[in-house]
Amino acid sequence: MTQPAPSTQEPPAQEPSTPDSAAAITLTQLRFSYGKKVAPVLDIPHWQLPRGAQVFLKGASGSGKSSLLNLLAGILHAAPGAIQLLGQDPARMSSRQRDRFRARHVGLVFQQFNLIPYLSVLDNIRLAHHFAHAGKAGVQERTQQLFDALKLDNRLLQQRADRISVGQQQRVAIARALINGPEILLADEPTSALDSELRDRFIELLLQLCRQQGSTLVFVSHDSQLSHHFPQVVALDSLNQARQVHHVF
Amino acid sequence: MFFKLARNSLLNRRGTVLLTVLSIAVSILVLLGVDHIRHEAKRNFSQTVSGVDLIVGARTGQVNLLLYSVFHIGNATHNIGWRSYQHVASDPNVAWTIPIALGDSHRGFRVLGTSADFFRHFRYGQQTALTFSDGKPFAQLLEVVIGAQVAAQLGYRVGDRIVLAHGLGSTSFSKHDDMPFTVSGILQPTGTPLDRTLQVSLEAIEAIHLGWQDGVRVPGQQPDAATLAQQDLTPRSITAFMVGLKSKMATFRLQRSINEYPGEPLLAILPGVVLTELWGTLAVVENTLQIVAGLVLVASLLGMCTMLLASMQERQREFAILRAIGAGPGFIWLAIELEILLMVITGMVLAVLLLGGGILALQGFISAQWGVFISADLLHPHTGLLLLSILLGALLLGCIPALRASLLALHGKLRPG
Ligand SMILES: Nc1ncnc2c1ncn2[C@@H]1O[C@H](COP(=O)(O)OP(=O)(O)OP(=O)(O)O)[C@@H](O)[C@H]1O
Ligand SMILES: [Mg+2]
Numbered sequence: 001m002t003q004p005a006p007s008t009q010e011p012p013a014q015e016p017s018t019p020d021s022a023a024a025i026t027l028t029q030l031r032f033s034y035g036k037k038v039a040p041v042l043d044i045p046h047w048q049l050p051r052g053a054q055v056f057l058k059g060a061s062g063s064g065k066s067s068l069l070n071l072l073a074g075i076l077h078a079a080p081g082a083i084q085l086l087g088q089d090p091a092r093m094s095s096r097q098r099d100r101f102r103a104r105h106v107g108l109v110f111q112q113f114n115l116i117p118y119l120s121v122l123d124n125i126r127l128a129h130h131f132a133h134a135g136k137a138g139v140q141e142r143t144q145q146l147f148d149a150l151k152l153d154n155r156l157l158q159q160r161a162d163r164i165s166v167g168q169q170q171r172v173a174i175a176r177a178l179i180n181g182p183e184i185l186l187a188d189e190p191t192s193a194l195d196s197e198l199r200d201r202f203i204e205l206l207l208q209l210c211r212q213q214g215s216t217l218v219f220v221s222h223d224s225q226l227s228h229h230f231p232q233v234v235a236l237d238s239l240n241q242a243r244q245v246h247h248v249f
Numbered sequence: 250m251f252f253k254l255a256r257n258s259l260l261n262r263r264g265t266v267l268l269t270v271l272s273i274a275v276s277i278l279v280l281l282g283v284d285h286i287r288h289e290a291k292r293n294f295s296q297t298v299s300g301v302d303l304i305v306g307a308r309t310g311q312v313n314l315l316l317y318s319v320f321h322i323g324n325a326t327h328n329i330g331w332r333s334y335q336h337v338a339s340d341p342n343v344a345w346t347i348p349i350a351l352g353d354s355h356r357g358f359r360v361l362g363t364s365a366d367f368f369r370h371f372r373y374g375q376q377t378a379l380t381f382s383d384g385k386p387f388a389q390l391l392e393v394v395i396g397a398q399v400a401a402q403l404g405y406r407v408g409d410r411i412v413l414a415h416g417l418g419s420t421s422f423s424k425h426d427d428m429p430f431t432v433s434g435i436l437q438p439t440g441t442p443l444d445r446t447l448q449v450s451l452e453a454i455e456a457i458h459l460g461w462q463d464g465v466r467v468p469g470q471q472p473d474a475a476t477l478a479q480q481d482l483t484p485r486s487i488t489a490f491m492v493g494l495k496s497k498m499a500t501f502r503l504q505r506s507i508n509e510y511p512g513e514p515l516l517a518i519l520p521g522v523v524l525t526e527l528w529g530t531l532a533v534v535e536n537t538l539q540i541v542a543g544l545v546l547v548a549s550l551l552g553m554c555t556m557l558l559a560s561m562q563e564r565q566r567e568f569a570i571l572r573a574i575g576a577g578p579g580f581i582w583l584a585i586e587l588e589i590l591l592m593v594i595t596g597m598v599l600a601v602l603l604l605g606g607g608i609l610a611l612q613g614f615i616s617a618q619w620g621v622f623i624s625a626d627l628l629h630p631h632t633g634l635l636l637l638s639i640l641l642g643a644l645l646l647g648c649i650p651a652l653r654a655s656l657l658a659l660h661g662k663l664r665p666g
Pocket of ligand 1 (some may be wrong): 062063064065066067223
């Protein structure tokens with residue numbers, strides 16, 4: 001019951017080949033709305049992000065940042081052809097393949113509440129590893145490395161996830177997101193619960209880790225004060241044509 | 250990992266979960282309890298007497314006669330005359346009779362006055378004859394045979410001398426202590442009310458009532474052993490008697506002629522028929538109890554679903570996190586079903602332990618009060634099936650919250666923060 005399906009059952013063509021030439025993220029004619037009768041939230045004609053990019057995507061509240069990240073993570077669904085991640089289209093995967101792809105290649109960090117409160121920190125990280133079906137080996141060492149890089153105390157590992165400070169929780173969330181060495185890291189305002197000093201240190205750590213791992217980072221926030229940390233800053237509104245329709249509100 | 254997730258999630262909400270598990274446990278306990286007691290009662294009753302063609306007593310309800318003569322539940326309102334008994338016993342179709350005289354007790358156990366034919370002809374269970382674990386039937390006037398439980402509880406052995414009391418109840422004041430009886434034998438356990446009775450001869454019953462009138466000792470009339478020997482101890486009346494026939498063909502004819510006996514109003518019953526009638530009367534109660542028990546269970550399972558649905562709101566984050574790290578909607582479905590499985594199984598184990606423990610604790614009391622021995626062996630072949638269907642029902646009902654959670658997950662409706 002623990003293993004949804006052995007990976008041998010999947011068509012081999014989908015998963016293993018992630019051509020290095022492909023961009024990390026390519027959006028083409030991405031349109032998305034939360035219902036047929038509702039105005040579209042996103043309408044992005046084209047956007048491409050090369051591998052290893054570190055981009056700060058800013059946008060006002062309600063501009064569709066979280067929606068875009070959920071689409072990129074394959075939690076929300078776009079039309080076929082609209083999204084390419086590492087050269088693959090999540091819309092052309094089965095639901096199970098999509099979940100597996102997310103587990104292996106995409107890390108997600110939310111603004112708060114990233115950890116399952118009733119599991120230990122270590123179990124939270126193990127769980128993420130479990131869904132990637134990457135085998136038992138190496139979790140311990142990798143966790144160790146990530147904890148060192150994030151300046152986290154090893155004693156936190158056995159603590160219940162809701163018994164550690166918010167700043168610690170957010171750093172553990174990064175460790176959790178990076179445990180499977182994802183090519184893409186999506187961070188949805190992960191600093192909003194932190195005070196400004198902590199926030200700056202947090203972002204530097206995040207950027208440094210992503211550089212080390214070669215992960216592509218998409219960091220969304222409404223707070224343009226953070227943008228100076230990032231080599232690349234993009235306003236969602238400049239990509240998103242849907243937004244311009246009801247900009248007046 | 251999967252199991253740990255479900256377990257810790259439940260432990261995290263232990264307050265509501267505990268109450269839910271308790272309500273499931275109680276309702277399963279009621280359901281199993283009703284089922285078990287029904288089963289045990291039938292087993293007890295149908296095993297208590299076998300091979301008896303007719304039971305005859307004073308005219309009363311058929312079920313009533315069966316209850317007091319065989320199961321020692323309740324009392325006879327009237328006795329029947331010795332002459333009437335003799336009349337029926339001498340019928341050419343009658344193979345044997347067992348007279349029964351009830352009304353005395355010894356430390357809370359009933360005393361059964363009967364004849365030596367009792368040990369020869371009485372059958373219980375699957376035509377099993379009575380056997381002695383020690384000693385032999387009474388042969389002398391002041392000898393008594395005791396049932397297995399009487400021996401065990403009072404610690405009597407063959408050769409012990411005991412005193413019988415007039416009337417019922419363990420605190421009977423009027424003891425026939427001038428005439429101690431000697432234990433001549435101890436019966437093997439039968440699982441019937443006989444285990445809790447003492448058997449003496451009809452003459453002995455007569456003898457201990459000499460010098461008594463209306464349950465009170467008449468002063469200056471205590472007989473001693475010497476006078477006893479000279480007395481005519483032929484009983485004047487008995488409570489009831491069992492009849493074995495030479496040929497079953499004669500059953501109905503004899504029954505009719507007994508029922509029409511001109512000397513006094515008698516009633517003859519076929520124990521099997523009356524037992525069936527008793528089940529028929531009880532079926533309504535039985536079914537009602539089972540329906541109520543079933544409804545209680547459904548209510549508590551619905552309560553569990555409500556609890557899970559209510560927790561869905563606060564658990565959205567949890568599911569959003571699971572989704573984010575690669576859990577599919579199916580996983581979330583299974584996680585909730587696993588929680589249900591854990592709760593229901595815990596409830597079941599709790600119910601079985603409580604019921605088993607309760608029965609063990611009350612066994613003695615129940616058999617003392619009603620002469621019914623309830624075994625603590627709860628697992629009948631159909632119990633497993635019952636528990637399994639409860640489990641399946643719970644999992645099916647659990648689809649409601651599970652479906653809701655996984656649909657939320659599927660449509661990205663989860664709000665992480
Ligand atoms: N589950 C949903 N169902 C329907 N509409 C939604 C849903 N989630 C978001 N929306 C709508 O989509 C739009 C964009 O929401 P989104 O959460 O992506 O914004 P955001 O940029 O992340 O905002 P914030 O900075 O406040 O987090 C909003 O108008 C919102 O009302
Ligand atoms: Mg948002």
